[in-house]
Amino acid sequence: MDMGIGLWCLQSTTTSPRSFEQAYRELIDDARLAESNGIHSLWLSEHHAYYDGYCPALLPAASAALAATNRLQIGTGVLLLPLHEADRIANAANLLDAQSQGRFHLGVGMGYRPIEFAIKDRNINERLRLMNSGLDVLQTEINTPTWVGVSSEKAAQRAGRRGLGLFISGAFSRDVVNSLIAAHRMAWEHSDFAGEVPPPVGLLRNLWIVDTEAERRQALEWVRSSYLVYAGLGWGVDNTGVDFVGEIEASMDEVERSATVGSAEEIAEELDGYDVDLVVCRIGYDQPPRTALTEVIERIGRELVPLAKELGGQR
Protein backbone atom coordinates (compact mmCIF):
# COMPACT_ATOMS: atom_id res chain seq x y z
CA MET A 1 0.00 0.00 0.00
CA ASP A 2 1.43 3.37 -1.01
CA MET A 3 1.15 6.33 1.36
CA GLY A 4 0.55 9.82 0.05
CA ILE A 5 -0.34 13.11 1.70
CA GLY A 6 -2.98 15.68 0.83
CA LEU A 7 -4.78 17.83 0.22
CA TRP A 8 -2.75 20.92 -0.56
CA CYS A 9 -5.29 23.65 -1.37
CA LEU A 10 -3.02 26.74 -1.14
CA GLN A 11 -5.59 28.69 0.85
CA SER A 12 -5.52 31.71 3.12
CA THR A 13 -8.47 31.01 5.38
CA THR A 14 -10.15 33.07 8.07
CA THR A 15 -8.72 30.76 10.72
CA SER A 16 -5.19 30.81 9.31
CA PRO A 17 -4.63 33.83 7.08
CA ARG A 18 -1.29 33.89 5.24
CA SER A 19 0.19 35.32 2.05
CA PHE A 20 -0.44 33.29 -1.08
CA GLU A 21 3.22 33.54 -2.01
CA GLN A 22 3.99 31.84 1.29
CA ALA A 23 1.39 29.16 0.56
CA TYR A 24 2.97 28.32 -2.78
CA ARG A 25 6.47 28.46 -1.29
CA GLU A 26 5.37 26.01 1.40
CA LEU A 27 3.97 23.68 -1.24
CA ILE A 28 7.50 23.35 -2.62
CA ASP A 29 8.98 22.96 0.87
CA ASP A 30 6.41 20.32 1.80
CA ALA A 31 6.94 18.39 -1.42
CA ARG A 32 10.68 18.25 -0.75
CA LEU A 33 10.07 17.22 2.85
CA ALA A 34 7.68 14.47 1.78
CA GLU A 35 10.18 13.22 -0.77
CA SER A 36 13.04 13.16 1.71
CA ASN A 37 10.88 11.12 4.09
CA GLY A 38 10.00 8.47 1.52
CA ILE A 39 6.36 9.43 1.03
CA HIS A 40 4.83 8.21 -2.23
CA SER A 41 2.85 11.23 -3.34
CA LEU A 42 1.41 14.66 -2.59
CA TRP A 43 -2.09 15.56 -3.78
CA LEU A 44 -3.61 18.94 -4.63
CA SER A 45 -7.22 20.08 -4.58
CA GLU A 46 -9.16 22.59 -6.68
CA HIS A 47 -11.94 25.13 -6.27
CA HIS A 48 -12.72 28.41 -7.96
CA ALA A 49 -13.73 31.90 -6.92
CA TYR A 50 -13.64 31.18 -3.21
CA TYR A 51 -12.68 33.94 -0.81
CA ASP A 52 -9.65 32.04 0.52
CA GLY A 53 -7.94 31.64 -2.86
CA TYR A 54 -8.44 27.86 -2.89
CA CYS A 55 -6.20 26.82 -5.76
CA PRO A 56 -8.05 27.09 -9.08
CA ALA A 57 -5.18 25.97 -11.35
CA LEU A 58 -3.72 22.69 -10.19
CA LEU A 59 -1.52 21.82 -13.12
CA PRO A 60 0.83 24.81 -12.78
CA ALA A 61 1.04 24.08 -9.05
CA ALA A 62 1.75 20.41 -9.76
CA SER A 63 4.38 21.43 -12.28
CA ALA A 64 6.23 23.51 -9.72
CA ALA A 65 6.19 20.70 -7.15
CA LEU A 66 7.38 18.16 -9.72
CA ALA A 67 10.16 20.48 -10.88
CA ALA A 68 11.37 20.86 -7.31
CA THR A 69 11.52 17.11 -6.62
CA ASN A 70 12.99 13.99 -8.21
CA ARG A 71 11.05 10.99 -6.94
CA LEU A 72 7.85 12.23 -5.31
CA GLN A 73 4.68 11.69 -7.31
CA ILE A 74 2.21 14.57 -7.55
CA GLY A 75 -1.49 14.13 -8.08
CA THR A 76 -4.64 16.17 -8.42
CA GLY A 77 -7.24 15.12 -5.92
CA VAL A 78 -9.21 16.27 -7.80
CA LEU A 79 -9.23 18.55 -10.82
CA LEU A 80 -12.79 19.57 -11.69
CA LEU A 81 -12.90 18.41 -15.28
CA PRO A 82 -16.26 19.88 -16.38
CA LEU A 83 -14.89 23.36 -15.59
CA HIS A 84 -11.99 22.97 -18.00
CA GLU A 85 -11.38 22.36 -21.68
CA ALA A 86 -10.40 18.70 -21.74
CA ASP A 87 -7.98 19.01 -24.67
CA ARG A 88 -6.04 21.67 -22.76
CA ILE A 89 -5.90 19.43 -19.70
CA ALA A 90 -4.66 16.59 -21.89
CA ASN A 91 -1.87 18.77 -23.27
CA ALA A 92 -0.79 19.86 -19.81
CA ALA A 93 -0.98 16.32 -18.40
CA ASN A 94 1.18 15.03 -21.24
CA LEU A 95 3.71 17.78 -20.58
CA LEU A 96 3.84 16.94 -16.87
CA ASP A 97 4.17 13.25 -17.66
CA ALA A 98 7.11 13.93 -19.95
CA GLN A 99 8.77 16.49 -17.68
CA SER A 100 8.57 14.30 -14.61
CA GLN A 101 9.25 10.89 -16.12
CA GLY A 102 5.80 9.64 -15.21
CA ARG A 103 5.45 11.09 -11.72
CA PHE A 104 2.17 12.88 -12.39
CA HIS A 105 -1.28 11.48 -11.58
CA LEU A 106 -4.43 13.13 -12.92
CA GLY A 107 -7.40 12.81 -10.59
CA VAL A 108 -10.61 14.32 -11.89
CA GLY A 109 -14.03 15.01 -10.43
CA MET A 110 -17.27 16.70 -11.43
CA GLY A 111 -17.55 19.68 -9.09
CA TYR A 112 -20.67 20.76 -7.25
CA ARG A 113 -20.61 24.52 -6.64
CA PRO A 114 -23.05 26.41 -8.87
CA ILE A 115 -20.89 29.55 -8.86
CA GLU A 116 -17.93 27.66 -10.31
CA PHE A 117 -19.99 26.60 -13.30
CA ALA A 118 -21.50 30.07 -13.66
CA ILE A 119 -18.15 31.87 -13.85
CA LYS A 120 -17.04 29.48 -16.60
CA ASP A 121 -20.33 29.98 -18.49
CA ARG A 122 -21.23 26.32 -18.01
CA ASN A 123 -24.51 24.76 -16.98
CA ILE A 124 -24.16 22.76 -13.77
CA ASN A 125 -27.03 20.55 -14.89
CA GLU A 126 -24.80 19.36 -17.72
CA ARG A 127 -21.88 18.46 -15.51
CA LEU A 128 -22.25 14.71 -16.04
CA ARG A 129 -22.27 15.15 -19.81
CA LEU A 130 -19.27 17.48 -19.56
CA MET A 131 -17.48 14.98 -17.33
CA ASN A 132 -18.09 12.09 -19.70
CA SER A 133 -17.07 14.01 -22.81
CA GLY A 134 -13.98 15.21 -20.95
CA LEU A 135 -13.05 11.68 -19.96
CA ASP A 136 -13.54 10.60 -23.58
CA VAL A 137 -10.91 13.14 -24.60
CA LEU A 138 -8.51 12.23 -21.80
CA GLN A 139 -8.73 8.51 -22.47
CA THR A 140 -7.87 9.13 -26.10
CA GLU A 141 -5.08 11.64 -25.61
CA ILE A 142 -3.14 10.90 -22.42
CA ASN A 143 -1.13 8.09 -20.88
CA THR A 144 -1.02 9.63 -17.42
CA PRO A 145 -2.47 7.51 -14.60
CA THR A 146 -6.04 8.79 -14.30
CA TRP A 147 -8.23 8.59 -11.21
CA VAL A 148 -11.85 9.57 -10.81
CA GLY A 149 -12.95 11.18 -7.56
CA VAL A 150 -16.30 9.75 -6.47
CA SER A 151 -18.83 10.03 -3.69
CA SER A 152 -21.53 7.69 -4.99
CA GLU A 153 -21.78 4.12 -6.24
CA LYS A 154 -22.99 5.29 -9.63
CA ALA A 155 -19.88 7.40 -10.05
CA ALA A 156 -17.70 4.50 -8.92
CA GLN A 157 -19.35 2.29 -11.52
CA ARG A 158 -18.74 4.87 -14.23
CA ALA A 159 -15.03 4.93 -13.35
CA GLY A 160 -14.90 1.14 -13.30
CA ARG A 161 -16.55 0.82 -16.70
CA ARG A 162 -13.85 3.05 -18.12
CA GLY A 163 -11.07 1.11 -16.45
CA LEU A 164 -10.00 4.22 -14.53
CA GLY A 165 -8.67 4.46 -10.99
CA LEU A 166 -10.92 5.34 -8.08
CA PHE A 167 -10.18 8.23 -5.70
CA ILE A 168 -12.47 8.08 -2.68
CA SER A 169 -13.26 11.13 -0.58
CA GLY A 170 -12.05 11.35 2.99
CA ALA A 171 -15.06 11.53 5.25
CA PHE A 172 -16.79 8.25 4.46
CA SER A 173 -17.39 5.35 6.81
CA ARG A 174 -15.76 1.99 6.15
CA ASP A 175 -19.08 0.59 4.89
CA VAL A 176 -19.48 3.37 2.35
CA VAL A 177 -15.86 3.02 1.23
CA ASN A 178 -16.24 -0.71 0.75
CA SER A 179 -19.47 -0.29 -1.20
CA LEU A 180 -17.78 2.19 -3.53
CA ILE A 181 -14.83 -0.16 -4.06
CA ALA A 182 -17.17 -3.09 -4.74
CA ALA A 183 -19.22 -1.09 -7.24
CA HIS A 184 -16.05 0.03 -9.01
CA ARG A 185 -14.59 -3.45 -9.16
CA MET A 186 -17.78 -5.08 -10.42
CA ALA A 187 -18.27 -2.50 -13.15
CA TRP A 188 -14.66 -2.99 -14.25
CA GLU A 189 -15.02 -6.77 -14.32
CA HIS A 190 -17.95 -6.44 -16.71
CA SER A 191 -16.32 -3.81 -18.88
CA ASP A 192 -14.22 -3.92 -22.04
CA PHE A 193 -11.24 -2.96 -19.85
CA ALA A 194 -11.39 -6.07 -17.68
CA GLY A 195 -8.08 -7.88 -17.39
CA GLU A 196 -5.61 -9.26 -14.89
CA VAL A 197 -4.93 -6.09 -12.93
CA PRO A 198 -7.86 -3.98 -11.78
CA PRO A 199 -7.56 -0.20 -11.91
CA PRO A 200 -6.07 1.23 -8.72
CA VAL A 201 -8.08 2.46 -5.77
CA GLY A 202 -6.98 5.45 -3.74
CA LEU A 203 -8.49 6.38 -0.41
CA LEU A 204 -8.34 9.80 1.17
CA ARG A 205 -8.36 9.52 4.97
CA ASN A 206 -8.46 12.19 7.64
CA LEU A 207 -5.44 11.04 9.55
CA TRP A 208 -2.96 12.19 12.17
CA ILE A 209 -0.25 10.39 14.14
CA VAL A 210 -0.41 11.13 17.88
CA ASP A 211 1.07 9.79 21.11
CA THR A 212 -1.33 11.01 23.78
CA GLU A 213 -5.04 11.46 24.32
CA ALA A 214 -4.61 15.23 24.42
CA GLU A 215 -2.91 15.16 21.02
CA ARG A 216 -5.66 12.91 19.71
CA ARG A 217 -8.33 15.36 20.83
CA GLN A 218 -6.41 18.24 19.27
CA ALA A 219 -6.03 16.41 15.96
CA LEU A 220 -9.72 15.57 15.85
CA GLU A 221 -10.54 19.23 16.43
CA TRP A 222 -8.36 20.13 13.46
CA VAL A 223 -10.17 17.57 11.35
CA ARG A 224 -13.58 18.88 12.42
CA SER A 225 -12.72 22.50 11.86
CA SER A 226 -11.22 21.78 8.45
CA TYR A 227 -14.65 20.78 7.23
CA LEU A 228 -15.93 24.27 7.93
CA VAL A 229 -14.24 25.09 4.64
CA TYR A 230 -16.46 22.57 2.93
CA ALA A 231 -19.53 23.90 4.69
CA GLY A 232 -18.62 27.28 3.27
CA LEU A 233 -18.19 25.74 -0.15
CA GLY A 234 -21.61 24.15 0.15
CA TRP A 235 -20.57 20.53 -0.03
CA GLY A 236 -23.39 18.06 0.47
CA VAL A 237 -22.69 14.49 -0.46
CA ASP A 238 -25.41 12.17 -1.58
CA ASN A 239 -25.56 8.53 -0.53
CA THR A 240 -23.48 9.01 2.58
CA GLY A 241 -25.56 10.91 5.11
CA VAL A 242 -22.93 13.64 5.21
CA ASP A 243 -24.43 17.05 4.54
CA PHE A 244 -22.18 19.94 5.48
CA VAL A 245 -24.79 22.53 4.71
CA GLY A 246 -27.94 21.34 6.40
CA GLU A 247 -26.59 19.44 9.39
CA ILE A 248 -23.20 20.83 10.18
CA GLU A 249 -22.75 19.43 13.70
CA ALA A 250 -23.97 15.97 12.71
CA SER A 251 -21.66 16.11 9.71
CA MET A 252 -18.72 17.06 11.89
CA ASP A 253 -19.48 14.10 14.15
CA GLU A 254 -19.55 11.82 11.11
CA VAL A 255 -16.23 13.19 9.94
CA GLU A 256 -14.73 12.69 13.37
CA ARG A 257 -15.94 9.08 13.52
CA SER A 258 -14.37 8.35 10.15
CA ALA A 259 -11.03 9.97 11.05
CA THR A 260 -8.00 7.78 11.66
CA VAL A 261 -6.06 9.26 14.55
CA GLY A 262 -3.65 7.31 16.72
CA SER A 263 -0.20 5.79 16.79
CA ALA A 264 1.33 4.64 13.51
CA GLU A 265 0.64 1.04 14.52
CA GLU A 266 -3.02 1.79 15.27
CA ILE A 267 -3.40 3.61 11.99
CA ALA A 268 -1.77 0.79 10.04
CA GLU A 269 -4.10 -1.70 11.70
CA GLU A 270 -7.09 0.43 10.73
CA LEU A 271 -5.89 0.84 7.13
CA ASP A 272 -5.30 -2.88 6.80
CA GLY A 273 -9.05 -3.29 6.58
CA TYR A 274 -9.24 -1.45 3.27
CA ASP A 275 -8.62 -3.11 -0.08
CA VAL A 276 -6.87 -0.12 -1.62
CA ASP A 277 -3.58 0.55 -3.41
CA LEU A 278 -3.01 4.07 -2.11
CA VAL A 279 -3.95 5.94 1.03
CA VAL A 280 -3.71 9.71 0.88
CA CYS A 281 -3.34 10.99 4.43
CA ARG A 282 -5.43 14.14 4.59
CA ILE A 283 -3.26 16.36 6.75
CA GLY A 284 -3.48 19.62 4.84
CA TYR A 285 -5.74 21.29 7.37
CA ASP A 286 -5.60 25.02 7.89
CA GLN A 287 -5.42 25.06 11.70
CA PRO A 288 -2.34 23.05 12.73
CA PRO A 289 0.78 25.15 13.26
CA ARG A 290 3.48 24.71 10.66
CA THR A 291 5.64 22.76 13.11
CA ALA A 292 2.86 20.22 13.63
CA LEU A 293 2.39 19.76 9.89
CA THR A 294 6.08 19.19 9.19
CA GLU A 295 6.29 16.81 12.16
CA VAL A 296 3.40 14.70 10.95
CA ILE A 297 4.87 14.55 7.43
CA GLU A 298 8.12 13.26 8.92
CA ARG A 299 6.28 10.76 11.12
CA ILE A 300 4.17 9.47 8.25
CA GLY A 301 7.34 8.86 6.29
CA ARG A 302 9.35 7.44 9.16
CA GLU A 303 6.69 5.41 10.99
CA LEU A 304 3.70 4.76 8.75
CA VAL A 305 5.25 4.22 5.32
CA PRO A 306 7.28 1.15 6.45
CA LEU A 307 4.18 -0.35 8.07
CA ALA A 308 2.08 0.31 4.98
CA LYS A 309 4.70 -1.38 2.80
CA GLU A 310 4.32 -4.48 4.97
CA LEU A 311 0.56 -4.30 4.45
CA GLY A 312 1.17 -4.21 0.74
CA GLY A 313 3.48 -7.21 1.03
CA GLN A 314 0.84 -9.22 2.85
CA ARG A 315 -1.69 -8.37 0.21
Added chain:
Amino acid sequence: MRLLLDLREVANHAELRRLASEADDHGIWGIVVTAAPGAECTEAAAIAATTNNVSILIDIDGDAAHPTTLAEEIAVVDQISHRRTMALLRGLATHRSKVAALLSGLPVDGLILAPPPAQASIPVYAPEDIPAVSLVDGSKGNAVIVDQHRDSNTPFLIISWTGPIKGLARHLVGRASSIDFPQMIADLADQIDPIE
Protein backbone atom coordinates in the same frame (compact mmCIF):
# COMPACT_ATOMS: atom_id res chain seq x y z
CA MET B 1 14.59 48.63 -22.84
CA ARG B 2 14.57 45.12 -21.47
CA LEU B 3 15.53 42.02 -23.41
CA LEU B 4 13.45 38.86 -23.42
CA LEU B 5 15.24 35.72 -24.57
CA ASP B 6 12.94 33.74 -26.84
CA LEU B 7 12.80 30.09 -25.74
CA ARG B 8 9.56 29.25 -27.52
CA GLU B 9 11.26 27.06 -30.10
CA VAL B 10 13.06 24.90 -27.55
CA ALA B 11 11.10 21.66 -27.53
CA ASN B 12 13.29 19.61 -25.21
CA HIS B 13 12.24 20.18 -21.58
CA ALA B 14 15.66 19.57 -20.09
CA GLU B 15 17.27 21.96 -22.57
CA LEU B 16 14.59 24.56 -21.89
CA ARG B 17 15.23 24.35 -18.16
CA ARG B 18 18.97 24.60 -18.71
CA LEU B 19 18.66 27.70 -20.87
CA ALA B 20 16.18 29.32 -18.47
CA SER B 21 18.52 28.64 -15.59
CA GLU B 22 21.45 30.08 -17.53
CA ALA B 23 19.45 33.20 -18.38
CA ASP B 24 18.59 33.46 -14.69
CA ASP B 25 22.25 33.18 -13.70
CA HIS B 26 23.49 35.71 -16.27
CA GLY B 27 21.00 38.47 -15.55
CA ILE B 28 18.89 38.25 -18.67
CA TRP B 29 15.83 40.29 -17.76
CA GLY B 30 13.24 37.89 -19.11
CA ILE B 31 12.51 34.79 -21.13
CA VAL B 32 9.59 33.86 -23.39
CA VAL B 33 8.11 30.39 -23.07
CA THR B 34 5.15 28.57 -24.53
CA ALA B 35 3.75 25.07 -24.99
CA ALA B 36 0.75 23.35 -26.52
CA PRO B 37 -2.56 25.08 -25.69
CA GLY B 38 -3.34 24.52 -22.04
CA ALA B 39 0.21 23.58 -21.12
CA GLU B 40 1.75 27.05 -21.38
CA CYS B 41 1.39 27.96 -17.71
CA THR B 42 2.34 24.43 -16.69
CA GLU B 43 5.63 24.82 -18.53
CA ALA B 44 6.14 28.29 -17.08
CA ALA B 45 5.48 27.08 -13.54
CA ALA B 46 8.25 24.49 -13.75
CA ILE B 47 10.68 27.21 -14.81
CA ALA B 48 9.38 29.56 -12.14
CA ALA B 49 10.08 26.93 -9.50
CA THR B 50 13.65 26.44 -10.63
CA THR B 51 14.73 30.06 -11.21
CA ASN B 52 14.95 33.08 -8.94
CA ASN B 53 15.40 36.26 -10.93
CA VAL B 54 14.36 36.05 -14.55
CA SER B 55 10.93 37.34 -15.59
CA ILE B 56 8.76 34.88 -17.49
CA LEU B 57 6.63 36.04 -20.42
CA ILE B 58 4.13 33.25 -21.13
CA ASP B 59 2.90 33.04 -24.73
CA ILE B 60 -0.66 31.73 -24.43
CA ASP B 61 -3.41 30.74 -26.85
CA GLY B 62 -6.09 33.10 -25.59
CA ASP B 63 -8.90 31.49 -27.53
CA ALA B 64 -8.42 27.95 -26.20
CA ALA B 65 -10.00 28.53 -22.81
CA HIS B 66 -12.40 30.68 -20.85
CA PRO B 67 -10.77 34.01 -19.90
CA THR B 68 -11.29 33.22 -16.22
CA THR B 69 -9.39 29.94 -16.60
CA LEU B 70 -6.52 31.73 -18.30
CA ALA B 71 -6.38 34.39 -15.60
CA GLU B 72 -6.44 31.75 -12.86
CA GLU B 73 -3.54 29.87 -14.40
CA ILE B 74 -1.46 33.02 -14.90
CA ALA B 75 -2.16 34.23 -11.35
CA VAL B 76 -0.98 30.91 -9.91
CA VAL B 77 2.25 31.12 -11.90
CA ASP B 78 2.71 34.64 -10.55
CA GLN B 79 2.41 33.31 -7.00
CA ILE B 80 4.89 30.53 -7.74
CA SER B 81 7.33 32.87 -9.47
CA HIS B 82 7.11 35.54 -6.79
CA ARG B 83 5.92 38.34 -9.08
CA ARG B 84 7.99 37.51 -12.17
CA THR B 85 5.12 36.68 -14.54
CA MET B 86 3.94 38.44 -17.70
CA ALA B 87 1.50 37.21 -20.35
CA LEU B 88 1.44 37.41 -24.15
CA LEU B 89 -2.11 36.54 -25.07
CA ARG B 90 -2.93 35.54 -28.63
CA GLY B 91 -6.49 35.61 -29.96
CA LEU B 92 -9.51 37.75 -29.32
CA ALA B 93 -8.91 41.22 -27.92
CA THR B 94 -12.05 40.91 -25.81
CA HIS B 95 -10.61 37.86 -24.06
CA ARG B 96 -7.34 39.70 -23.55
CA SER B 97 -9.02 42.70 -21.97
CA LYS B 98 -10.98 40.47 -19.58
CA VAL B 99 -7.87 38.56 -18.58
CA ALA B 100 -5.96 41.81 -18.11
CA ALA B 101 -8.71 43.22 -15.89
CA LEU B 102 -8.85 40.07 -13.76
CA LEU B 103 -5.06 40.13 -13.44
CA SER B 104 -5.30 43.71 -12.21
CA GLY B 105 -7.57 42.68 -9.36
CA LEU B 106 -10.65 44.19 -10.96
CA PRO B 107 -14.06 42.51 -11.04
CA VAL B 108 -15.17 41.11 -14.40
CA ASP B 109 -18.75 39.90 -14.82
CA GLY B 110 -19.10 39.93 -11.05
CA LEU B 111 -15.97 37.88 -10.43
CA ILE B 112 -12.75 38.86 -8.66
CA LEU B 113 -9.84 36.51 -9.18
CA ALA B 114 -8.92 34.20 -6.29
CA PRO B 115 -6.12 33.96 -5.56
CA PRO B 116 -5.23 37.41 -6.84
CA PRO B 117 -1.93 37.83 -8.66
CA ALA B 118 1.07 38.45 -6.43
CA GLN B 119 1.93 41.58 -8.40
CA ALA B 120 -0.33 44.58 -8.19
CA SER B 121 -1.12 43.92 -11.83
CA ILE B 122 0.26 41.31 -14.21
CA PRO B 123 1.22 42.84 -17.57
CA VAL B 124 -0.79 41.38 -20.45
CA TYR B 125 0.30 42.01 -24.04
CA ALA B 126 -0.84 41.23 -27.55
CA PRO B 127 1.78 39.72 -29.87
CA GLU B 128 2.05 42.98 -31.81
CA ASP B 129 2.87 44.92 -28.64
CA ILE B 130 6.38 43.52 -28.34
CA PRO B 131 8.80 43.54 -31.30
CA ALA B 132 10.86 40.43 -31.91
CA VAL B 133 14.19 40.09 -33.71
CA SER B 134 16.57 37.29 -34.51
CA LEU B 135 20.22 38.04 -33.74
CA VAL B 136 23.36 36.09 -34.56
CA ASP B 137 26.14 35.82 -32.01
CA GLY B 138 29.09 38.01 -33.02
CA SER B 139 27.28 39.95 -35.72
CA LYS B 140 28.24 43.64 -35.98
CA GLY B 141 24.61 44.38 -36.83
CA ASN B 142 23.35 43.36 -33.40
CA ALA B 143 24.29 46.64 -31.79
CA VAL B 144 22.54 48.65 -34.49
CA ILE B 145 19.34 46.63 -34.19
CA VAL B 146 19.24 46.89 -30.41
CA ASP B 147 20.03 50.62 -30.52
CA GLN B 148 17.21 51.22 -32.99
CA HIS B 149 14.62 49.49 -30.86
CA ARG B 150 15.88 51.09 -27.66
CA ASP B 151 15.74 54.53 -29.21
CA SER B 152 12.21 53.95 -30.46
CA ASN B 153 11.11 53.77 -26.82
CA THR B 154 9.87 50.21 -26.90
CA PRO B 155 9.96 48.81 -23.36
CA PHE B 156 10.75 45.22 -24.39
CA LEU B 157 12.50 43.40 -27.23
CA ILE B 158 12.17 39.66 -27.79
CA ILE B 159 15.43 38.18 -29.05
CA SER B 160 15.99 34.85 -30.75
CA TRP B 161 19.57 33.90 -29.95
CA THR B 162 21.43 30.66 -30.48
CA GLY B 163 24.82 31.76 -29.13
CA PRO B 164 26.09 31.57 -25.57
CA ILE B 165 23.71 33.34 -23.20
CA LYS B 166 26.66 34.95 -21.45
CA GLY B 167 27.50 36.64 -24.77
CA LEU B 168 24.00 38.06 -24.98
CA ALA B 169 24.28 39.25 -21.40
CA ARG B 170 27.72 40.79 -21.94
CA HIS B 171 27.13 42.61 -25.22
CA LEU B 172 23.45 43.40 -25.48
CA VAL B 173 21.73 43.58 -22.08
CA GLY B 174 23.69 46.66 -21.01
CA ARG B 175 23.32 48.21 -24.46
CA ALA B 176 19.55 47.75 -24.35
CA SER B 177 19.25 49.39 -20.97
CA SER B 178 21.66 52.28 -21.51
CA ILE B 179 22.00 55.10 -24.03
CA ASP B 180 25.78 55.21 -23.69
CA PHE B 181 26.88 51.59 -23.48
CA PRO B 182 30.70 51.36 -23.49
CA GLN B 183 31.19 48.64 -26.11
CA MET B 184 34.96 48.64 -25.59
CA ILE B 185 34.41 47.33 -22.05
CA ALA B 186 32.44 44.38 -23.40
CA ASP B 187 35.13 43.74 -26.02
CA LEU B 188 37.80 43.91 -23.32
CA ALA B 189 35.80 41.44 -21.22
CA ASP B 190 35.89 39.05 -24.19
CA GLN B 191 39.71 39.19 -24.05
CA ILE B 192 39.93 38.82 -20.28
CA ASP B 193 37.26 36.16 -20.00
CA PRO B 194 36.62 34.55 -23.41
CA ILE B 195 33.23 32.92 -23.73
CA GLU B 196 33.46 29.30 -24.83
